[in-house]
Amino acid sequence: MINNQDDYIQQHLNSAQIVNTVRHSRYFLLSILLVCLYIYCIYQLHYHPADSYFNLWFILTEIVVSMCWLISTIHFKPNAYKLETAHRWLQTQCLLVGICIAVGLFTIYFHLPQVNPAFEQVEALTLTGLLIMVTQAFGLTYLTQKLSYFCLVFLPSLVPFFYLQITELHSINPFISLALNFSMIVILLCANSTYRIHRRTSRLYAQNNLLVTNAEQQVSWTDELCKQLQTEVNKSKDIELQLQLNNQLLEQKVRERTFDIEQINRALQDQHQNLELAHEIAGIRPWDWNIKDRKITLTNFKQEQIQRNSREHQAQLHHLIHPDDIAHFRAMMKQHLRGLSERYEATYRIQNTQGVWNWVHDIGRVISRDPKTHKPLRMVGIRRDIQQERNSQERLKLAASVLEQAAEGIFILNNELRYIEVNPFFEHLSGFERHEIIGKHLFDITANHKSQQRSIHSSIIKQVVKIGSFDGELNEKFLSGKEMPLWLHINAIMDDEGRITHYIGIVSDLTERKLQEQRLSYLENYDTLTDLPNRFYYNYQLHQYLVTQKDSIKQMAVIRLNIDRFRPLNEYLSNNGGDELLRQVAQRLRLTNAEALFVAHLNGDDFAILYEISHIRPSVQEHCDRIAKAFTKPFNVFGQDYEITVSMGVAYYPEHGRQLDYLNNCAEQALAEAKNLGGNTVYFYSNENTALLEQGIFIERDLRKAIQNGELIVYYQPKINFNDQSIYGFEALIRWNHPEKGIIPPGMFIPLAEQTSMISEIGQLVIQQTAKQIRKWNEQGFLNICVSVNIVALQLRRGQLIDDLDEAIKANGISGSSLELEITESSLVENSETVKNVLNQIKERNIKISLDDFGTGYSSLSYLADFPIDILKIDRAFVSKIGDCKQEAIVSAMVAMGKAMGMIVVAEGIENDQQMSFLHKLDCDIAQGYLFAKPLPEQQATEYLEKNMEPETYTYQV
Template sequence: MTKQLNEQLNIEMKKSQDTSQELHNYSQTLEEKIKERTVDLENIHLDLKNKQTNLVLAHEIAGLIPWDWNIKDRKITLTDKLNRTHLKNSDLHRAKLLSLIHPDDLEHFKTEMRLHLRGLTERFEATYRVKQYDDKWYWVHDIGSVILRDPRSKRPLHMVGIRRDIHQERQDQERLKLTASVLQQAAEGIIILDEDFKYIEINPFFEQITGFKREQIIGKHIFDITENYKARQRSNHNQIITQIMQNGIYDGDVTEKFLSGKKTAIRFHINAVKDEQNRTINYIGIISDLTEQKLQEQRLSYLENYDKLTDLPNRLYYHDQLHQYLMSQKDSIQQLAIIRLNIDRFRPINEYLSNRGGDELLRQFSQRLRLVTSEAFIVAHLNSDNFAIVYEVSHIRPSINEHCERITKALHTPFNLDDQEQFITVSMGVSFYPEHGRQIDYLNNCAELALFEAKRLGGNTVKIYSNEMSRVVDESNQLERELRHAIHNDELIVHYQPKVYFENHKIQGFEVLVRWQHPTKGLIPPNIFIPIAEQTSLISEIGQIVIDKTAQQIQIWKSMGYEDIRVSFNVAAQQLHRGNLLNTIDTAINKYHISGQNLELELTESTLLENSHAMKKTLEEISKRDIQISLDDFGTGYSSLSYLTDFPIDILKIDKSFVSKIGQPKQEAIISAIVTMGQAMGMTIVAEGIETAEQLNFLNNLNCHLAQGYLFSKPLTETDATKFLKMNSA
């Protein structure tokens, strides 16, 4: 029994040992499994962490901000730009969010959210503006989706989404729209080319310039749409391409004939566009249509160089063309004939026909002259009835005689003016290049002297300059040299002739008159040297001297208490044309601290003959300085009422040639008409050259304002003028 129990016990112990071993083995296996599972879990956790990090990084790179809305628990989780998580009450956050949405976008946001929460859209998506911390509006784009709904009611329980900041993108889009709008609406052609100079984009104005539609141009080479079959055109195009490739830029004016048939003057500006490696990737060009500009330049050139009345080149163009021609012919044996032509007795004819009829005569005369002088190098209208014709001639004298005879014959045929026949004759003076000289001014002077001789002989004739006339030229040249010396040696002096009020004979001011105190010839009057000065640039220098001396004397008189004294000075046409008169006046005013009201500028009718825009502008500028402008010797020249309306004239002077004939009924009628007209236009009337009481009384009865003449005083030196001022001041 005992043995049996022992055996049984051994068996049980064996089983127990086996069981223990199995448990031990199982425990070891379990521990290994747990270790393996732990490693797997750690790997999974690490992988999830890495994925989460990558997701956050991806969101950050993409500018995405995740959000999680637990609708059931009314909680919303937000992640800001610093990757910080915020848990907020969704109701409070929703109320705050709605207050930050732009009013114009709020309804759109609420509608899109409502539709999605009701299950009517697959996802919520809205683009809207929100106010940021700096109180500025920024564009954002939200995308979200409900991920959990109540199984029974289908009410939304949980929603997730992301927000993207698209403000910069939206601004870029707006800028692109603006750029596209500019491209479409630009008043210049704009082109974009690829690196091979093929069109990839153009704007509508370029279509207008070329006459082609966009689809006809895109893909073509830059010059494939222009005529390119002539060698010169191909060469020009190749030069442009070469310059662009070498310098990265081209800027120039070209005239292109496009295959559409349009021929256009264009300004071509093109630049290369480089990438970061400085490789050319595109070319951008701006093409300006110069057609209107060229037409405007032609119109301006015409106005500058041609006489509007006769449609002939004017004096400036004549001198410029003749100068250029003579410069090009320095070493040539070519001979020229310079003809100065004048209509005989034009002044009385013009007065008889009236200005309108006189203008029509000049128009018809010019047309006929142009036809009969088709072989001439140039035919010009210098002024009034003065014309110039230049011929290139071989056998000079016989040839020019034939030309002059042909001109005379053509102009002898009567002109039809208002159904009336008007006969005219002409006088001509001729000088030859190089026989009589090589300088333009000298040749013109010779022709003018010959013309003067022809007129002196009664007109209707042709005179060729001869050596007998050279004495006059030599004397003129000698006088010019002495005058230049006089200017530099301060030999020019000024005298002052008083102007007084008719009513009380008290002084109003003076007219300054220039004199030449020659060291050997004594006092030379202006009628001797002023014509010489006007033919040269000396008149401007003399004008500067007179204005400076006048302003200096005004300063002296003002210092003596004569604040309102006014002194008038004469201005020649050249002073107005040369453009430095304003500067001279301004310099004198500032230098001597005087006012423009102390000055008065006197012009003659002949000065206003070239009724130019530039002259009018200069006179208007002078008037703006409170300097009064006086029209001298009105009625003695080519009088025109247009002078009084076109120019800022303040004062009308009755010339002494009229005053001296007071007592003659016709002359008195003319004076009365001039005074009445001037007064009606609000002008001050000045009568000059008064020498007798009879003249004074007649003019006083016409209510003239100011008197000037030897009856009151001759022109005075500065000292004597000051004495007169003291004795006759109001």
């Protein structure tokens, strides 16, 4: 340990100042060279001719500074010079630089303006200010390790300024003088502050080094003291044993040994603090029990000795020790005190200050007994906190238990990939006992006869060695004879320095999982009733044939097969009988289509067959005939024979399509044609229907987008009263405003919409837009306007129509009498009772019902009597043929019948005055047709209404 720390710090501080200044002075000298060169170049570029004194100053300054830099660089290399020599050199160097700067200031400010009139005083002041400020700034940066070095540069530079203030006080601006003096003072203060900062930093660094040195020395002394303590402890034990064995001799020689014992006690006291530190680090708390005097000395958690009465200590132990451990503690203590055990040793739990139970290990021994009675007189011991060890042991036990009980195969490898431990489940998986596995390499217990297996094992080992892990599936056959699919996971275990010490492996048996995957795959791809591929697998396989095997299959036929009149037969047979029939049909198809690529059960009684067309195979017609012939034999269902026939539709690849959906559509169309022909036949798809099919597909696709994009709009065709030619109302007609094709009439898309659910969406849209338009007309004062909307059978059957009407009426605040629903005769054919209930609910809302296209459908006069119809609408097909006697008779009969039943009669499609005049004579009520106006968009319909009808005085209320 360093005795005089202040001298050491001062010496280190002085050395650091000189060494750092030597290193930094090189950069300072380079900076002075550059600044002088910069000032010289500026003057030479702007003023001619050059001045010899100024040149002489520049050359001498550059030479002096350069020589100083060379000497500092070459002579004063790190750790190669004496500090005193370096100090003297730095003083000389700084003084020389300061003199050069002072001479430069004299030359620039006093000499140059005299010899060069063009060089003004302000410019001289600027250059001198530049020189002094820059040099002092670099001085502050590099020379403030020691203030004397900076002053040797700074003080000579002040001479020109002092001289300037003395000699030219009358000509110089006082503010400039004040500013210069203030700047010099600030620079000097900054230098002093920087010096103090450097000095404080160096002092702190020296103190840190000193503390590190002292700490290292303290550690060394501590180690020596520990060794001495151990030696002394051993000596103390020897002495105590000797005392016990030579008790009589001790009495005789007590005076002789007293001095020696006192010396030993002093040495022990000297080492007492080190012993306490060692106890604290080891978590040991010694105790000393004087049984004779009933006193016990303890050491608390602060390593402070506490003396208690034995009875008080026992009472406190009763509260500190866990109730379950008190009996064990007392039994061990009594056993040792009675001399039945060599030493006392007990492990129990005590409660700490936070109320937590911690495990401790208590060891003690009686060191003094009465020589006559052998009763214990004194006992010493130590108590050690083993909670952390206990936790570690519990974790190890738990880990071992997990390893033993795990339902996965677990093994441990050394860094050479050899087994050092396996769990019982791994023994079960591999079929080997533990002793047969330990010591073998990773894949020594598996079969490696095949080159592919050896290659897989080699790649796994390379990956494990390279990146320390592997995770993957493989099929393994163990040498014990067991073979199964496995999932192998291996991870490397590394030590604190990142070196691999072991590998942990987990092996899972995938046998059950593979079986589950097979079962799931079957359920996903096969129909459980017929054991044939289902629709999903059929589409997937057809796609594979169309896309991935184009080169191998040049032509193919898609055959769609359907049982004729299966629905009534299924109802007759019941569900079980229908299922049995489908199973037998599937079995017969499987037997008769051995040459087919694929046989699938799509749904219900719908089957599909993929057949490759080749010159070495029978033709498609022959193949279909063979299927039909196979179905001429009856099917026995629950003891009863049934004869069935099938219809087949055939489409060819690639003639009829190259895409899955398109080819299926062609086959379905062909099947539909076969059913239309009465069944029990084969129909081959014709290319003549291709254009219609494409058009239907494209219209359906575009129509769905049109509904979403709001391309459907409502036109309004006026209805006129025959008597006074006034406007009765309008008929709402849907139009499609296609972004590319313009307005598309309803005849192009309504039939297609009626085949899908889109007709309901279109009907809902028409009702909503019509209700909004009625509201607008009501707000404009046109109150008694009735607008009719066409309704199809699907809307009546779906049950959504009433809700749509209620929503439109409520949202727009209109009256139900403003609406009229036009229903075709075909809507009344099926579900007549259901339709009647819907119509009655419509009537309850004051909405009129019109029978549209009367006479063109399934005409039945019973409809007029059974259903709540208000309006009878004569179709344009009859109106357009007025002039023909027979047609006129039909029209006259229709009008007369409607009037007789108290209905309003509407004639649509009126295009000329003859038709108008004829219908007027028949006392027809309402006219509609191009004679008055074609269907008009919203704005034009409003203008038509304003032109032909005066608005009523009305204040509209919602």
